Amino acid sequence: MPQEIERKFLVTGEYKPQAYAHSRIVQGYISSVRGRTVRVRIRDERGFLTIKGASNESGTSRYEWEKEIPLCEARELLKLCEPGIIDKTRYLVRSGQHVFEVDEFYGENEGLTVAEVELSSEDEPFVKPAFIGREVTGDVRYYNSQLMKHPFTTW
Amino acid sequence: MPQEIERKFLVTGEYKPQAYAHSRIVQGYISSVRGRTVRVRIRDERGFLTIKGASNESGTSRYEWEKEIPLCEARELLKLCEPGIIDKTRYLVRSGQHVFEVDEFYGENEGLTVAEVELSSEDEPFVKPAFIGREVTGDVRYYNSQLMKHPFTTW
Numbered sequence: 013m014p015q016e017i018e019r020k021f022l023v024t025g026e027y028k029p030q031a032y033a034h035s036r037i038v039q040g041y042i043s044s045v046r047g048r049t050v051r052v053r054i055r056d057e058r059g060f061l062t063i064k065g066a067s068n069e070s071g072t073s074r075y076e077w078e079k080e081i082p083l084c085e086a087r088e089l090l091k092l093c094e095p096g097i098i099d100k101t102r103y104l105v106r107s108g109q110h111v112f113e114v115d116e117f118y119g120e121n122e123g124l125t126v127a128e129v130e131l132s133s134e135d136e137p138f139v140k141p142a143f144i145g146r147e148v149t150g151d152v153r154y155y156n157s158q159l160m161k162h163p164f165t166t167w
Numbered sequence: 168m169p170q171e172i173e174r175k176f177l178v179t180g181e182y183k184p185q186a187y188a189h190s191r192i193v194q195g196y197i198s199s200v201r202g203r204t205v206r207v208r209i210r211d212e213r214g215f216l217t218i219k220g221a222s223n224e225s226g227t228s229r230y231e232w233e234k235e236i237p238l239c240e241a242r243e244l245l246k247l248c249e250p251g252i253i254d255k256t257r258y259l260v261r262s263g264q265h266v267f268e269v270d271e272f273y274g275e276n277e278g279l280t281v282a283e284v285e286l287s288s289e290d291e292p293f294v295k296p297a298f299i300g301r302e303v304t305g306d307v308r309y310y311n312s313q314l315m316k317h318p319f320t321t322w
Contacts, residue, residue, distance in 0.1 A: 042198060042203045042205055042218060043197060043198035043200065043203065043205060045198065047247065048197045048198065048247045048248070048249070050197055050198060050205050050218075063197060063205075063244060063247065065246075065247045066247075075243070075247070077240060077243070077244060079234065079236070081234070085232060088230070088232070089218060089232060091220075092202065092203045092218065092220045092221075092230070093203070094203070
């Protein structure tokens, strides 16, 4: 069973000059139920369907299944999604051997920027970039599926 | 947007001698929310993921998206499903120009057999086979997503 091991941080410093790539992401949830989220995503001009299982106790690891799907199908499936669409730009920033994904949110989540790093094990060391603040791994408020229902500007 | 137009009936007579094919189906729901059901199905040794949108008012037509997925992935995704798994044998029976899918249920839905026919329009005529009883199109109790939560033997 493929597992996704991630740690998530608030972003408190400047990261854009160091980004080597970025893409616009629009996504919704056909199911935002924890333990079985079903996400439809359009990243630039490509569509993806992703299903995520339950997290382990520390919130760092969960089963993830993803398939690329035709853009036109992703657009149709977005129409079925629960109310609330996530709109953000994702920047990729290298730090040592790892890549941090920095998400800058728009709309109802304007003002929130978080960074995630994917690891091969929960205790794998990594170089902490200077723009990283407090760790929020496992804090469900920062799950995209929750940001949709309880957006940052309403906290 | 592809639409699924189906009419559904209770089965009250003998159909097995007329069946030209049959397959065993085991399925679960990652989401059984009406308007956005996400179904994982194993049909004989093949896996499928299906997303269905909301029905129109008469219950005959709804958006359907389906992809074949590897069997091993379908088995993993079944583990994420809501409690309650549907287990049935589907028989295919010709009637005039159409094929009726006759589902004989097991387990908690033992005793229930329903037949469905797919049509190209809501008023397309078809030859009614002798084994067909009362029409139950649009009756949500007979949706597989409902049979899982409120199985036939508990009615």
